Each structure stands twice: as C-alpha cells, then as structure tokens.
Amino acid sequence: MIFTVAIDGPAAAGKGTIAKAVAAHFGFELLDTGLLYRAVAKKTLDGMDAVAAAKALSSHDLQRDGLRTAKVGQLASKVAAMPKVRAELIAFQKRFARMEGGAVLDGRDIGTVICPEAEVKFYVTASDTVRAHRRWLELVQKNPDILEEEVLAQLTERDKRDSERKVAPLKPADDALLLDTTELTIEAAVNKAIEAIKTRQAQGRE
Template identity: 60%
Template sequence: MIFTVAIDGPAAAGKGTISREVAARFGFAHLDTGLIYRATGRRVLAGEAPLAAAQALLPEDLRADGLRTPEVAQAASRVAAIPEVRAALVDFQRRFARRKGGAVLDGRDIGTVICPEAEVKLFVTASDAVRAERRWLEERAAGHDTPLEDVLAELRARDARDAARATAPMVAAPDALVLDTSAMTVPEAVAAAVAQIEQRLPAE
C-alpha cells in the first residue's frame, strides 16, 4: 500500500509530535523533513556552501548531535529559502513519501510542493504565544537559557522568512485540514489527526 500523510505547519505547533504518534499508530515510516534542512544548515555552519552541503547530505547527518539548537534552526531556515538547496532535497523526500507501507512526512511544504498527491494533508498551527512557550520550555529542558521574548522573536522571524520565500513558501494546501492545537492536549491533537487518516484509508 502506498499512502502518504503530509503534515505541515510552523515551528512548535505540534506537527512533529503528531507525526510521530500517527506513524506509530498506523505502522507508517516517518520523516521529519526539517531534519534534512537542519542537517544541511549544520554543515553550512561548519563552513560548507549551502548547495554543496545539500548535495553531500548523508543519512547519518540526520542523526548528528546538535540538530535541535537555536543556531541550527536559524541556519536551516536560511538554507531552506535557497531554491537550489530545496531542489537538491526534493527527490529524496518524494521517494520516501511514496514508499510501500505508508509514510508520514512533516515539514512546511509537504502538502503543497513535495507531495501534492498525498492522501491526507494536515496543516498544524497554534498561536505565537503558545508556540513560543512550548519552544522555550524545550530549550530550557535542553539546557539553553534563552529569554522567552527572544524565542518569540525568533519564531516570528522564522515564520516570516518561511512564508515569504519565493520557492515553496509555508502555506496550508487548499485541501488540507487546518488543526489549531493552541488549546489542545497532545492526545486530542493526535486523535483529530487519526480520525482524518482513518476516513481516507483504503478498505482492506
């Protein structure tokens, strides 16, 4: 069975958590496409040119330490705005999406650019304040002492960059279900996503 679930949305909205839970629930493979850009950004921070970093990306780069730091997140957003970098990484994502056994991909342009043919499309969002607090708590747990107002400013800057880029801007696909998790618990958000998928799964 080939069945693709595309989950898009801004940072700290909950799409990663929902994606992992959904993949586990249905036995689908999961790809956090943000890691592709974070890994590319990490290589750029180490001195490589953006396109060369994308073309040389290896599977083990997605398991490297330090991919969740604020610095790498900002570098990821910057390289993701480069059309040539995005083009270099598209084929990898599309092959993963249409693999047998089902796949869940989360990112910012999965339902619009990478997999417009996806069987299920979700756009997960939340208010700026809620997302900033979630990211702030994550960073504190990881040992980063960034002020909450700085986290909020970084999120808004990244949102603006991701939404305004000329190639593959972050936007909900016309046929995507918009899921606002601002007032949802994780189980509630996962249940909403699961319900959408169950409606579209082919009958056995």
C-alpha cells in the same frame, strides 16, 4: 500499499509529535523533513557549501547532535530558500513519500510542493505565544539564560521569512485539515489525525 500523510505547520505547533504518533499507530515510515534542512545548515556551519552539503547528505547526518539549536534553526530557514539546495532535498523527499508501506512527512511544504498528491494532509498550528512558550521550555533546559521573549521574536522572524519566501512558502494546502493545538491537547490532536486517516483509508477501500 502507498499512502502518504503530509503534515505541515510552523515551529512548535506540535506537528512533529503528531507525526511520530501517527506513524507509530499505522506502522508508517516517518521523515522529519525539517531535519534535512537542519542537517544541511549544520554542515554549512561546519564550513561546507550549502549545495554540496545537500548533495552529500546521508541518514547519518540526520542523527547528529546539535540539530535542534536555535542557531541551526535560523540557518535552516535560510538554506531552505536556496533553489539548488531545495532541488536536492525535494527529490529525496518525493522518493520517501511514495515508498511502499506508507509514509508520514512532517515539514513546511509537504502538502503544497512535495506531495500535492498525498492521501491525507494536515496543517498544524497554534498561537504565537503558545508556540514560543513550548519552544522556550525545550531550550531553557540547555540554556537557562534564554528569555521567552527572545524565543518569541525568533519564531516570529522565522514565520515571516518562511511565509514570505518566493520558493515554496509556508501555507496550508487547499485541501489540508487544520489542527489548531493552541487549546487542544496533543492526545486530542493525535486522535483527530488518526480518525481522519482512517476515514480516508476506508474511502480508498470502497
């Protein structure tokens, strides 16, 4: 069975948590595509050329420490706009998406660019202030001095860059189901996603 679930949205909206829960529920393979770009960014910070880093990327690189830092995140957004880097990583993602047994991909352009043929597409979002607070709660544990206003500024900057880039800008697919988690619990959002997938699977069996 080939069944692809595409989950897109900006940072700290909850798409990663929803993706993990959905993959676990249905037994699908999971790929956090943002980690691909973060891994390339990390290798770039280590002194490697971005395109060479993308070509040499392995599953081991996705397990490295430090991929979730703000610095790596900012650079990941920049390398994601490089056409040659994108070409290398897009091919990887496309193969993953259509593997036998089902796949969930979490990213920013899955439903629009990587898997326009995905059986189910979600666009997960939330207000800027709510997303910034969530991300600040994560980062402050490692960096007690970081200010919530600083995190908000970084998120806003990244959203702007991701939405305005010429190559695969961040936007909902035309047929994506919107999940706004501003006032929605993760459990409720996950349940909505699971029900939508079940409905699509039932339609496919008809």
